Amino acid sequence: MLKYIGKRVLYMIFVFFIMSLVMFFLYNLIPGDPARAELEPLKKTMRPEAYQMRYEQLRKQMGLDDPIIVKYGKWIGGVLQGDFGMSTRHKKPVVDLIKAPMGNTIFINIFATILALGISIPLGIKCAVKRNSVMDNVVQVLTIVGYSLPIFIITLVSIFLFAVTLRWFPVSGMNTPNFHGTGIVFFLDRMHYLALPLIVMTIGSLGGMTRYVRAAMIEALRMDYIRTARAKGLKEKVVIYSHAWRNALLPVITLIIGWFISIFSGSLVIEQMFNLNGMGKFYMDALMNQDYNVALAVQMFYMVVALIGNLIIDLSYGFVDPRVRVNH
Amino acid sequence: MALLELRDLHTFFTTKKGIIKAVNGVSYEVEAGKTLGVVGESGSGKSVSAMSIIKLLDGNGYINSGEVIFDGKDLADVSIKDMTKIRGNDISVIFQEPMTSLNPVFTVERQVSEPFIIHQRMSKKAAAKKVVEMLRQVNIPNPEAVAKQYPHQLSGGMRQRVMIAMALACKPKLLIADEPTTALDVTIQAQILKLMNALKKENGTSILFITHDLGVINEMADDVAVMYCGQVVEMAPSRVIFGKENNYSHPYTEGLMYSIPRLDTPTGVRLEAIPGAVPHPLDLPKGCKFAPRCKYATDKCRNEEPALVEVEKGHPIRCFYPEKGVRANGK
Numbered sequence: 001m002l003k004y005i006g007k008r009v010l011y012m013i014f015v016f017f018i019m020s021l022v023m024f025f026l027y028n029l030i031p032g033d034p035a036r037a038e039l040e041p042l043k044k045t046m047r048p049e050a051y052q053m054r055y056e057q058l059r060k061q062m063g064l065d066d067p068i069i070v071k072y073g074k075w076i077g078g079v080l081q082g083d084f085g086m087s088t089r090h091k092k093p094v095v096d097l098i099k100a101p102m103g104n105t106i107f108i109n110i111f112a113t114i115l116a117l118g119i120s121i122p123l124g125i126k127c128a129v130k131r132n133s134v135m136d137n138v139v140q141v142l143t144i145v146g147y148s149l150p151i152f153i154i155t156l157v158s159i160f161l162f163a164v165t166l167r168w169f170p171v172s173g174m175n176t177p178n179f180h181g182t183g184i185v186f187f188l189d190r191m192h193y194l195a196l197p198l199i200v201m202t203i204g205s206l207g208g209m210t211r212y213v214r215a216a217m218i219e220a221l222r223m224d225y226i227r228t229a230r231a232k233g234l235k236e237k238v239v240i241y242s243h244a245w246r247n248a249l250l251p252v253i254t255l256i257i258g259w260f261i262s263i264f265s266g267s268l269v270i271e272q273m274f275n276l277n278g279m280g281k282f283y284m285d286a287l288m289n290q291d292y293n294v295a296l297a298v299q300m301f302y303m304v305v306a307l308i309g310n311l312i313i314d315l316s317y318g319f320v321d322p323r324v325r326v327n328h
Numbered sequence: 329m330a331l332l333e334l335r336d337l338h339t340f341f342t343t344k345k346g347i348i349k350a351v352n353g354v355s356y357e358v359e360a361g362k363t364l365g366v367v368g369e370s371g372s373g374k375s376v377s378a379m380s381i382i383k384l385l386d387g388n389g390y391i392n393s394g395e396v397i398f399d400g401k402d403l404a405d406v407s408i409k410d411m412t413k414i415r416g417n418d419i420s421v422i423f424q425e426p427m428t429s430l431n432p433v434f435t436v437e438r439q440v441s442e443p444f445i446i447h448q449r450m451s452k453k454a455a456a457k458k459v460v461e462m463l464r465q466v467n468i469p470n471p472e473a474v475a476k477q478y479p480h481q482l483s484g485g486m487r488q489r490v491m492i493a494m495a496l497a498c499k500p501k502l503l504i505a506d507e508p509t510t511a512l513d514v515t516i517q518a519q520i521l522k523l524m525n526a527l528k529k530e531n532g533t534s535i536l537f538i539t540h541d542l543g544v545i546n547e548m549a550d551d552v553a554v555m556y557c558g559q560v561v562e563m564a565p566s567r568v569i570f571g572k573e574n575n576y577s578h579p580y581t582e583g584l585m586y587s588i589p590r591l592d593t594p595t596g597v598r599l600e601a602i603p604g605a606v607p608h609p610l611d612l613p614k615g616c617k618f619a620p621r622c623k624y625a626t627d628k629c630r631n632e633e634p635a636l637v638e639v640e641k642g643h644p645i646r647c648f649y650p651e652k653g654v655r656a657n658g659k
Contacts, residue, residue: 224428231384231423232443232494233416236408246433322478323432 008314012307019303020079023296024072032290034088035059084297089289094297098282102264104174105271105278108194109263112201117256120206124213125248129240131218139210146207155200155273162196169196172275197274201267205259212255216248223247250321257316261309265302330357330397331534332381332502337394337404339373339380348609350376350389352558357551358502363528363535365549365566367542367584371606373558374538378504381536382415383408399501417447420495424507426487430479436463436490437475443497462493466523485516489523496527503528504536509544521547542584546570554581557607557617560636564643576639576650579622616647624655 035058043051059065063074078085084094127136146154163171170176174193181189220226221244229243230236268280275281279298286294318325339351351373358364368374379385381396381403396403398419406414415421420443423429431439440462441455450458456475463471466489479487488508495503505524509517521544528535537548545552545566552569554562562569562578569581577585583602593599604621607613613620619629628648638644639651649655 224423224425225431227384228421228423228429228491228494229431229442231382231415231421233412233414233446234442235412235446243431243434247431250433321433322435323480 005311005315008311012311015307016304017076020076020300021072023299023303024075025068027292027296028068028071030290030292032292033064034290034292035062035064037088037290038062079300084300085293087286087291087294089286089291089294094294097294098297098301101278101282104276105265105280106263108197108201108276108278111194112198112205113259113263115198115202116205116209117259119202120209121213124210125217125240125245127210127214128217128221128248136214143207143210146203147211148207151200151204151267152269152273154203155270158196158200158203159273162199169193172273174276194276197270197276201270209255209259213248213252216251217244219251220244220247246320250317253316253320254313257313258309261305261312264305329360329400331360331399332358332536333395333397334377334381335395335397337377337380337396338392339376339385339389340392341386341389343388346610350558350609351380353394354555354558354560356553356560356563358534358536359550360501360534361528361532362550363537363548365537365539365545365552366555367539367545367552368555369540369606371557371609372555374555375506376558377555378506378536378538379421381502381504382419382421383411384415384421413447416443416495416500417498418500419502419504420498420500421504421506422488422491422495422508424510426484426491426511429491430487432479434478435475436477436479436482440475440490440494440497443494447498458497459493462497463490465496465527466490466493467519468493484512485519488512488516488520492520492523492527496531496533499531500533502534502536504538506538507540508537510539510541517544524548542588554578554584556580557612558609559617559646560644561618561646562644563636568643575652576643576645577652578618578645578647578650579624579655580618582652583621624649 035055038058039051039055042054046054063071066074075085082095084098086092087094087097090097123139127139130136159171162168170193175186175189176193179186179189221240223244225247226239226244229239234243265279267278268284270276271278271281272284283295283298285291286298334354334356337351337354338349341348341350354373354377356364356366356377366374366378376385376389380389380391381398383391383403383406391404394404398414403411403414430436437456437459440459441450441452444450444455444458445452459475460471463474468474468486468489474482474486474490479490482490491508503524508524509520512520524535525548527533535548537545539545549566552562552564552566553560562581568574569577580602583600586600587602589599602621607617607620613630615631616622616625616629616634619625622629626648632648634646634648636644636646637650
């Protein structure tokens with residue numbers, strides 16, 4: 001087992017470097033001149049020769065004239081020490097800038113994930129057990145509608161319904177402007193603002209997951225060992241939630257863990273529409289403003305999350321399914 | 329008194345195309361400490377009649393009428409909830425497919441210990457000890473190690489032994505064996521049958537043995553019930569059915585007998601098979617259900633349904649012409 005993990009980690013490191021190289025080169029292909037952008041405000045106040053000199057100087061200082069491989073070396077050296085460079089837009093280290101949106105995204109996503117799993121798993125199981133009942137049919141229709149609707153439609157409709165018409169929740173933002181509370185008061189205010197995005201995110205992910213759980217569960221309930229479990233005299237609850245669910249979990253586990261990993265990556269659409277300061281919006285803003293150090297850092301972060309996530313998914317397979325455990 | 333008695337049992341399945349009468353008026357008895365062999369082709373209702381006893385039917389199946397008297401009590405009226413106290417405790421089942429009948433994600437120990445924990449309220453630890461004991465009883469080598477293994481690490485024969493250990497855990501009065509050796513190699517089959525016979529003698533368990541293999545019945549059963557299209561067509565002690573001086577039989581039983589290859593058949597003689605196939609349960613023939621495939625069938629057979637009539641004591645047959653000599657010489 002340890003040997004397997006060690007092998008996988010080595011492989012991950014290899015992929016990390018290849019990917020970082022590719023991404024760095026790609027970002028360098030994008031036209032743009034950070035030195036000129038930096039000096040742009042000073043242009044009118046300086047004489048052309050002085051400006052040109054200052055510009056050359058800055059290019060050198062920023063390392064813009066170095067061969068690309070040297071630039072990569074400098075950058076990756078910094079990255080490995082946790083230094084992703086400066087944001088050209090905010091004039092602050094990328095690492096300091098990324099903290100707030102990442103915190104927000106994780107906070108929102110943990111709630112959304114727990115809500116969605118907490119609803120869709122029991123609902124999927126119930127539907128599978130009571131297959132073709134009225135409840136199952138209703139849920140089937142609702143989930144296919146939820147699954148088919150794009151998230152921005154759900155967002156617009158719920159903003160109109162709950163924020164504009166009913167006025168239950170604020171339209172956008174994360175806190176009341178100029179709010180000065182701490183502790184539980186602050187938390188409640190934040191939850192009031194986040195309620196609508198959370199509802200939308202939950203609804204958006206409910207459909208697919210419920211259908212997936214239902215299908216896996218129906219498959220498991222059909223197996224011979226379920227009959228054996230009943231023949232033993234086990235109560236129906238034990239048969240369903242222990243014997244069947246443990247087997248239905250095998251195909252579902254990828255999705256569940258995938259969800260938990262995705263709590264780090266924000267939703268572009270939802271964060272834009274509700275004006276939430278999360279990872280998705282942060283990344284989008286960086287790209288729009290040609291803030292490539294920030295964009296590159298976010299991409300690198302997503303890549304590491306994906307690499308670690310895949311390892312966790314593979315390990316979790318062995319955890320739930322003894323047949324794929326590597327030590328046998 | 330018989331341990332189990334089915335009286336005129338009707339088990340139906342509702343489908344979109346209509347009601348399937350899988351078991352249509354079946355009566356048979358299993359004596360205490362004896363083995364009843366139920367034979368028949370696929371779709372004859374032999375498994376469904378047995379599963380009706382503990383109500384282990386698919387979602388759309390139900391007992392329409394009839395009685396299932398087990399130990400003096402009618403199980404047909406018992407709710408599913410109360411049935412869980414009987415399943416695995418008084419009545420256990422061994423299924424046909426050892427490959428898929430064990431749960432792949434639980435260890436042998438966990439699966440075999442469940443009957444102990446639910447029916448005898450044992451602690452997990454005490455149950456685990458009993459598991460090893462049970463595994464040893466069914467001749468599994470190195471039971472301590474096997475208990476910690478998962479089903480995919482065991483061979484088919486071993487898995488069936490585990491199934492038997494699980495079924496016999498609470499020393500049931502009745503063991504329903506639903507084609508327990510069909511999916512196994514012949515050598516393993518012989519071992520499993522021997523094991524079942526030994527355990528039956530040891531514990532005094534009655535066995536309801538379902539199979540389509542008359543050879544296996546001959547080896548296992550004290551009594552035999554032959555089923556066709558959801559009905560019993562012949563019933564007799566197995567020494568009568570397999571006996572040389574048996575004067576009466578149902579043509580279907582006769583056909584089954586002839587279709588077994590024998591060592592003493594002269595060379596060049598073709599193996600006789602029953603022509604045709606079991607009719608679809610939604611499209612049963614008028615008259616005797618076996619008439620379309622029967623070489624002795626007359627117009628009477630095709631129009632009237634014969635009743636189950638005792639031709640000699642303890643030997644009922646559902647046929648107008650049960651006497652072998654008579655029907656062979658023409659009507």
